[in-house]
Amino acid sequence: MQRISLGGIDYAILIIYFVFVLGIGWALRRVIRSSEDFFLSGRSIPAWIAGLAFISANLGAQEVIGMAASGAKYGIMTSHFYWVGAMPAMVFVGLFMMPFYYGSRARSVPEYLKLRFDEKTRALNAITFAVMTIFSSGISMYALAKLFELVLGWSFHGSIVLSAVIVLIYIFLGGLTSAIYNEVLQFFLIVLGFLPLVLLGLKDVGGWSGLTAKLATVATNAGFAPGAWTHSWKYMDSPSHNPMGMEWFGLVMGLGFALSFGYWCTDFLVVQRAMAAGSMTAARRTPLIAAVPKMLMPALVILPGMLAIGLHASRGGFLPIGADGQPNYNLAIPMMLGHYLPSGLLGLGLTALMASFMSGMAGNVTAFNSVWTYDIYQTHIRPGQTDGHYLRVGHAATVFGILASVLAAYSATRFNNILDMLQLVFSFVNGPLFATFLLGMFWRRTTSHGAFYGLLTGTITAALHYGLTLPRGAVPGIKGGFLGAVLHVYPSEMALNFWTALFAWTGCFVATLVISLCTKRTKTDDELRGLVHSLTPRQRDGDMPWYKRPVTLAVAILVVSTLLNVIFW
Amino acid sequence: MRLDVRWPIGGMFTMFGAILTVYGLVSNRAMYEKSLGINVNLWWGLVLLAFGLLMLGFAYRAYRESKPKVTDSTSTP
Numbered sequence: 001m002q003r004i005s006l007g008g009i010d011y012a013i014l015i016i017y018f019v020f021v022l023g024i025g026w027a028l029r030r031v032i033r034s035s036e037d038f039f040l041s042g043r044s045i046p047a048w049i050a051g052l053a054f055i056s057a058n059l060g061a062q063e064v065i066g067m068a069a070s071g072a073k074y075g076i077m078t079s080h081f082y083w084v085g086a087m088p089a090m091v092f093v094g095l096f097m098m099p100f101y102y103g104s105r106a107r108s109v110p111e112y113l114k115l116r117f118d119e120k121t122r123a124l125n126a127i128t129f130a131v132m133t134i135f136s137s138g139i140s141m142y143a144l145a146k147l148f149e150l151v152l153g154w155s156f157h158g159s160i161v162l163s164a165v166i167v168l169i170y171i172f173l174g175g176l177t178s179a180i181y182n183e184v185l186q187f188f189l190i191v192l193g194f195l196p197l198v199l200l201g202l203k204d205v206g207g208w209s210g211l212t213a214k215l216a217t218v219a220t221n222a223g224f225a226p227g228a229w230t231h232s233w234k235y236m237d238s239p240s241h242n243p244m245g246m247e248w249f250g251l252v253m254g255l256g257f258a259l260s261f262g263y264w265c266t267d268f269l270v271v272q273r274a275m276a277a278g279s280m281t282a283a284r285r286t287p288l289i290a291a292v293p294k295m296l297m298p299a300l301v302i303l304p305g306m307l308a309i310g311l312h313a314s315r316g317g318f319l320p321i322g323a324d325g326q327p328n329y330n331l332a333i334p335m336m337l338g339h340y341l342p343s344g345l346l347g348l349g350l351t352a353l354m355a356s357f358m359s360g361m362a363g364n365v366t367a368f369n370s371v372w373t374y375d376i377y378q379t380h381i382r383p384g385q386t387d388g389h390y391l392r393v394g395h396a397a398t399v400f401g402i403l404a405s406v407l408a409a410y411s412a413t414r415f416n417n418i419l420d421m422l423q424l425v426f427s428f429v430n431g432p433l434f435a436t437f438l439l440g441m442f443w444r445r446t447t448s449h450g451a452f453y454g455l456l457t458g459t460i461t462a463a464l465h466y467g468l469t470l471p472r473g474a475v476p477g478i479k480g481g482f483l484g485a486v487l488h489v490y491p492s493e494m495a496l497n498f499w500t501a502l503f504a505w506t507g508c509f510v511a512t513l514v515i516s517l518c519t520k521r522t523k524t525d526d527e528l529r530g531l532v533h534s535l536t537p538r539q540r541d542g543d544m545p546w547y548k549r550p551v552t553l554a555v556a557i558l559v560v561s562t563l564l565n566v567i568f569w
Numbered sequence: 570m571r572l573d574v575r576w577p578i579g580g581m582f583t584m585f586g587a588i589l590t591v592y593g594l595v596s597n598r599a600m601y602e603k604s605l606g607i608n609v610n611l612w613w614g615l616v617l618l619a620f621g622l623l624m625l626g627f628a629y630r631a632y633r634e635s636k637p638k639v640t641d642s643t644s645t646p
Contacts, residue, residue, distance in 0.1 A: 009588065185574070185581065342601055342610065343600065345610055
């Protein structure tokens with residue numbers, strides 16, 4: 001594989017980016033006076049900034065590299081992760097859940113669980129979340145360093161130290177505000193850095209029609225109908241008709257409902273950005289504003305993968321072949337960068353890649369330090385200290401979080417399976433979470449015991465389902481079926497994951513419902529004011545002009561994303 | 570007072586735009602064979618420059634509006 005070589009101007013662009021990122025942290029250092037400034041930006045961020053940070057924190061390494069790889073592997077069907085797997089959930093969290101997250105003045109998602117239920121439910125969520133953020137940030141760092149080692153020939157250790165130190169400095173100095181500001185800068189950089197690549201690639205293959213023709217070859221070679229790579233729904237009638245191995249019901253329920261709502265509505269990494277917004281209206285508009293670029297993101301991250309595989313098929317050898325004889329899909333974006341961009345723009349493209357890694361990592365670190373400080377340290381280790389004490393703990397947690405991520409990145413080089421396993425365990429714990437929030441926010445009869453044991457039941461349901469089923473062609477083990485008996489074989493790994501999430505959700509929902517009906521309420525109506533739908537005054541948007549109301553934006557988003565589904569049917 | 574995020578965004582993209590535009594003007598044409606014969610550094614440099622200046626413009630306007638009017642307080646006797 002030929003390495004990409006950088007010129008002086010490319011390094012200059014990368015260095016200028018580093019200077020601005022660090023400069024933002026430096027300029028904001030005086031703004032941090034209290035722990036709320038550090039962890040929640042003093043709840044003063046305008047909606048558009050919070051919205052772009054919301055989407056940017058999600059636009060990390062795995063997203064950019066992974067979605068391009070899926071674009072090459074599955075074609076336009078990957079857009080289901082956006083138009084089905086994000087839009088409805090983002091609209092739901094903005095319109096219906098934000099009033100309780102923001103209105104309760106909770107400082108984190110686990111803290112909402114404490115206010116609504118009890119300490120044990122919070123502890124379960126806080127501890128698993130904190131550990132998971134460290135691992136995600138570590139895995140992200142590992143992926144960046146591996147990629148740069150492979151493509152640019154940079155030292156693995158050098159990339160890890162460089163990215164860790166820069167993220168550490170800017171969060172340490174400016175806290176969440178600095179992370180959010182940088183996420184907005186990184187968002188624009190990712191868009192403007194990858195856009196020329198997409199435009200050049202499209203021009204080269206002869207536009208959408210040229211790409212369709214090339215992808216028809218890819219599809220027929222793989223044994224599918226010619227349009228399998230360029231239609232998102234047409235071949236969803238049976239798993240054997242599309243490269244994803246999915247049928248529409250499993251996709252809509254598993255991805256569109258269970259997985260998607262579980263992530264967008266309960267993951268503190270993104271919800272934290274909305275909690276930092278300056279007002280209730282701004283908080284509700286944050287996920288809605290974020291949904292607009294999210295809806296268009298497939299053009300930026302999926303399309304390069306589709307272009308890469310199209311060129312790979314028609315010209316041969318565009319993507320390097322991996323050890324398994326398959327093209328290395330993860331290299332779609334870097335290979336496209338090296339192929340089309342001359343020195344100059346190449347630097348901008350690589351800087352955009354670097355920015356995506358940093359925004360994902362910073363998102364994890366800021367979410368970690370809040371949960372650690374508020375939900376673990378202040379609750380279980382040393383309660384009742386001064387605010388200045390917790391601010392210092394937050395600073396220390398930032399350093400600790402980064403060091404732990406570096407450790408996780410290095411352990412990924414040696415114990416890859418252990419990390420995969422940990423991620424699997426966390427997916428069992430998080431799968432059912434949305435059922436807990438749904439019942440907690442919209443049914444006042446939900447009890448603390450119901451929530452806690454419902455969550456555990458959901459987790460066990462997920463583990464059982466995963467342990468008793470297997471994707472086609474896999475050996476029992478980490479891919480499923482580890483409980484000995486295999487009761488059902490799914491057509492693909494993705495199908496297994498989607499159904500696991502759906503089982504987890506259902507298990508948790510039913511158990512929480514039943515246990516709540518059998519146990520006594522521990523919180524009175526008065527204590528639940530502002531936390532549960534029926535006990536909270538309705539949001540009044542009537543005094544705003546119609547075009548400023550969150551609901552208008554929400555309807556527009558749903559209409560446009562439906563249209564996109566129809567266009568690429 | 571808090572920093573307006575449009576300053577650093579505008580500043581960074583103005584610098585990127587200026588560098589790429591100048592580089593596009595002075596660099597060897599043969600370099601652009603990769604990019605289908607288009608001088609992408611020049612053209613995309615101009616796009617970035619325009620975006621950067623627009624952001625700086627927004628930041629400047631917001632800064633002007635937030636400044637208290639000095640003349641009002643001095644004109645009252």
